[in-house]
Amino acid sequence: MLGTHEVTDIYTRLRDDPGLRYARSEDLVADALRCLDKAAGAMGEWFDPVPRARCLADPIDVGSMAYYYPPSTDGVRPGRFFFNVADPTAWTTFQIPAVAYHEGIPGHHLQMALAIENPDIHDIHRDYLPAFCEGWGLYTERLSEEMGLYADDWERVGMLTGDSLRAGRLVVDTGIHALGWSRQKAIAFLADHSPMSLHEITEEIDRYIATPGQALSYMLGRLEFESLRAESEARLGPAFDIKSFHRTVLGNGAIPLGTLGSVVREWLDAR
DSSP states (O other): OOSOOOHHHHHHHHHHOGGGBOSOHHHHHHHHHHHHHHHHHHGGGTOSSOOSSOEEEEEESSSOSEEEEOOOTTSSSOEEEEEEOSSGGGSBTTTHHHHHHHHSTTTHHHHHHHHHHOTTSOGGGGSOOHHHHHHHHHHHHHHHHHTTOOOSHHHHHHHHHHHHHHHHHHHHHHHHHHSOOOHHHHHHHHHHSOOSOHHHHHHHHHHHHHSTTHHHHHHHHHHHHHHHHHHHHHHHGGGOOHHHHHHHHHTTOSOOHHHHHHHHHHHHHHO
């Protein structure tokens, strides 16, 4: 695709090529809507139940680059995937699918809306628990590939670009808070190991400085979801059912990872 196998050259092209940046916010919005619609149409094949609340894609011109806001308990307000279009050139043209799937469907919307709509779940398990909530978000970025949601290799590059960030921040979060790294050293490391722009990297590093360990929780959660799925597939073999697995891991709302493991193994024993 890029005519080279040199990682440094690939990162430079992905970071600096203006042809790989949105020029118009309208195109960014259209792609976000397309991705969310595609995911909504496919989720019934992978999840049972699915949320009653819809998930809408809403462009904004202030605030964070992207985030999710859950539906109301009465079902009047839908879930919303917000994404910032104030500067469309801040987005690469291959970036929005993985973000939409993480923040919307099958990511945070499935996890949070199902918890809100389940009357048997206590309010405390509808709150934000980073390792569970963000672990699920990362798990669904790869699940979206299984679901056939990424349209081409460029959209998969967006998924892999996100992976480079997740791996790199395991290092920089630990470096800053356990090894005494400076802010500049952390920025330089992430710039060497991710194709993100320097502006994005600097904002990420400042976030990690302010919230020790939060970046680590993403990948720890993802690894637990993946490990529990692999264990389930190995134990159940042909009897493994992805809908039943997803119903099990999401059926109690946001819970500690240790508790999640117990829930899944109880489900396996019962089957």
